[in-house]
Amino acid sequence: EPEVTQTPSHQVTQMGQEVILRCVPISNHLYFYWYRQILGQKVEFLVSFYNNEISEKSEIFDDQFSVERPDGSNFTLKIRSTKLEDSAMYFCASSRDGFREGYTFGSGTRLTVV
């Protein structure tokens, strides 16, 4: 069964450092997403990406966040200057039609900011 791959599974970083979270979506999917889940809280939308540009972003996705699809397979989330409150599980997801079929999620990257 096709899957969304995320690396690393766990990253520890110092406050103020930049981190890049990496994702390989399912190959025939066209819509890509980043979500985060703070421990014990709900899954929160960060950003959607289609046709090589951001489709929609949440209030959380401020200037410290950026996304990129540098080649035909990878999809990355960069956090420029991490804060303690950025500690969370970050999920990448992809979808073939972005509307009716639902999303396939990766296994997540647990980001710990110290």
Next chain:
Amino acid sequence: QKEVEQNSGPLSVPEGAIASLNCTYSDRGSQSFFWYRQYSGKSPELIMSIYSNGDKEDGRFTAQLNKASQYVSLLIRDSQPSDSATYLCAVNTAGGFKTIFGAGTRLFVKA
């Protein structure tokens, strides 16, 4: 602010019983609705999607949608201990470029 509301639970049912999970949403323009299952420490996994009023069945799972009442539900028949997880209701908002998740209902199935 577009919201998806769920009872946080926990909902406890005996093995073999029917578990009933409910969800309401605020965006009347929403068109697609989903149920995901999330085991502790794992990522959400899609169980079912529904976009027409009425019932949709898939194995032991039945999703129900009532757009007039802005209400979605999930029935799990013959509940098994392996069904113990958090069930997330999710709504694709009008415009279609994002899906909003509820906080989830924790389900415990007692053997």
